[in-house]
Amino acid sequence: MAISDHDIINIALEWKNKGRKVAIATVIQTWGSAPRGVGSKLLIDDLGNFEGSVSGGCVEGAVIGEASDLFKTGKAKILEYGVSNEMAWEVGLACGGTIMIYLAELN
Amino acid sequence: MQRKILEEIILKQGERKSLAHITDTDSGDEFIFTRSSKTSYPELDKEIIDCLRFDRSKRVQIDNKNFFIDVYNPPLKLLIIGAVHIAQHLINFANNLNFECILIDPREGFANKERFADVKIYNNWPDEVLPKLEIDERTAIVTLTHDPKIDDVALDYVLDKSCFYIGSLGSKKTHNARIERLSKKHSKKKLAAIRGPIGLDIGARSPAEIALSIVSQIISELRL
Numbered sequence: 001m002a003i004s005d006h007d008i009i010n011i012a013l014e015w016k017n018k019g020r021k022v023a024i025a026t027v028i029q030t031w032g033s034a035p036r037g038v039g040s041k042l043l044i045d046d047l048g049n050f051e052g053s054v055s056g057g058c059v060e061g062a063v064i065g066e067a068s069d070l071f072k073t074g075k076a077k078i079l080e081y082g083v084s085n086e087m088a089w090e091v092g093l094a095c096g097g098t099i100m101i102y103l104a105e106l107n
Numbered sequence: 108m109q110r111k112i113l114e115e116i117i118l119k120q121g122e123r124k125s126l127a128h129i130t131d132t133d134s135g136d137e138f139i140f141t142r143s144s145k146t147s148y149p150e151l152d153k154e155i156i157d158c159l160r161f162d163r164s165k166r167v168q169i170d171n172k173n174f175f176i177d178v179y180n181p182p183l184k185l186l187i188i189g190a191v192h193i194a195q196h197l198i199n200f201a202n203n204l205n206f207e208c209i210l211i212d213p214r215e216g217f218a219n220k221e222r223f224a225d226v227k228i229y230n231n232w233p234d235e236v237l238p239k240l241e242i243d244e245r246t247a248i249v250t251l252t253h254d255p256k257i258d259d260v261a262l263d264y265v266l267d268k269s270c271f272y273i274g275s276l277g278s279k280k281t282h283n284a285r286i287e288r289l290s291k292k293h294s295k296k297k298l299a300a301i302r303g304p305i306g307l308d309i310g311a312r313s314p315a316e317i318a319l320s321i322v323s324q325i326i327s328e329l330r331l
Contacts, residue, residue: 009120013113024108028132028175029166039164039177076135100166102132102175106108 008041008052012106021046022106023067027054031082032097046071054101055081066103076104108137115139116179123181123241127155130175132166140176162245180245182207183329187226188233188261189251190218193276196318197249198226204322206247211236213257233261247272247325249305253281259288262301266293272328274302274321302328 015022025042027034035056042054044067054063059081066079082098112128116139119126127140129151140146140155151174154167158176166175185201187194190212198208208226211233212218218228229236242248248265250258253276265273266289275285282303289298306320307327 009113009116013110013117016110016113026175026177028164037164038166076132078132102130104108104130104135106110106113 008043011051012043015043015045015049016106021071023070023103024106025054025063025067025079025101025103027099028078028102029100030097031099034097034099036099055099059099059101063101063103070103070105074105074107076102078102112137112139120179120181125159125178125180127159128177128179129155130177132173132175184209184240184242184246185325186211186237186240186242186246186248186261186265187251188212188249188258189254189276190214190223190228191251192314193317193321194251195223196315197251197321198223200318200322201325202226204326209240211261212252233257234264237261237264242268242270244269244271246270247328248274249321249325250275253277255285255288259285262289263292266297266300272302272325273300274305274324276305276317277303279304 012022012024023044025044027036027038027040030038036054040054041052042060042063043051044064050060050064053060062081063079070077079101080098116126116128125142128137129140130137142159146152148169151167151169154165155176158165158178159180162178162180164177166173183206185206185208187197187208187210190210194210198210201208202225209229210218210223210226211229211231213230213232215230218230220228242265248261248270250261252258258275262273262275275282277285285303286298302324305324306317307324309320311317311320
């Protein structure tokens with residue numbers, strides 16, 4: 001069965017209890033057309049597993065990359081993706097919207 | 108996010124309590140807000156209470172601080188009266204949409220674990236069970252038996268509650284007769300809230316298609 005946002009936090013705790021490092025990426029604001037609403041979550045662990053989503057699959061790869069930096073620094077950060085982003089070719093949103101994501105580690 | 112905050116969210120969700128998780132996205136400070144909580148910013152309190160009410164997470168700027176209000180409301184509830192064929196499909200759709208489904212039908216031949224594996228079943232009359240359940244503005248109810256003995260008692264009870272959706276299966280003729288019977292106790296305005304014939308008009312034929320039209324109508328009532 002597909003994972004709901006309600007299940008995501010349970011999975012986060014489950015992963016943490018297994019001794020993994022866990023990052024939670026949350027959509028905190030959207031502009032224009034965005035595939036996932038504010039509050040949507042993507043969960044990433046230090047083994048490369050992920051669950052949930054923050055877009056229709058457009059920026060998940062980039063966020064997973066950011067998470068591996070986060071595991072090194074431990075410092076939460078805000079990420080922004082949109083068509084105006086200079087990396088649009090790689091991680092821009094095809095729908096033309098912009099999303100802001102808060103990425104933090106579960107401590 | 109701190110582990111103890113996450114554990115508290117999971118615990119409160121299990122208890123079907125509404126809460127918001129607030130993060131200061133500049134400092135990383137965070138806390139849990141429930142309906143009785145207060146922060147040192149009245150403006151923030153008001154924003155959070157609105158977010159809880161409208162089931163909407165939001166980023167706000169108050170006093171030069173950036174807060175993210177993340178809402179965790181209990182799952183929506185779907186009460187299904189009548190363990191008929193359509194109910195089997197309806198429960199599949201609703202489970203996928205993360206509704207907490209409850210099936211009520213006094214007829215054990217209809218409502219049993221053989222026919223319905225993934226739902227909580229009550230083999231009682233609706234007026235015996237409904238008063239024991241929490242029915243609020245996050246609850247939808249669908250009556251599917253089109254037997255007045257079962258459907259009417261359920262409708263009679265929930266019309267005085269604050270469900271966001273009430274739908275009843277049956278033709279226009281059946282529905283008119285139903286409204287006629289219920290109008291002895293309920294106002295026209297209240298009765299107008301009952302969606303009947305049930306479902307969005309998508310030309311549904313099979314039980315699965317009818318279930319799809321019902322679940323679509325429930326979502327449209329919730330979101331539009």
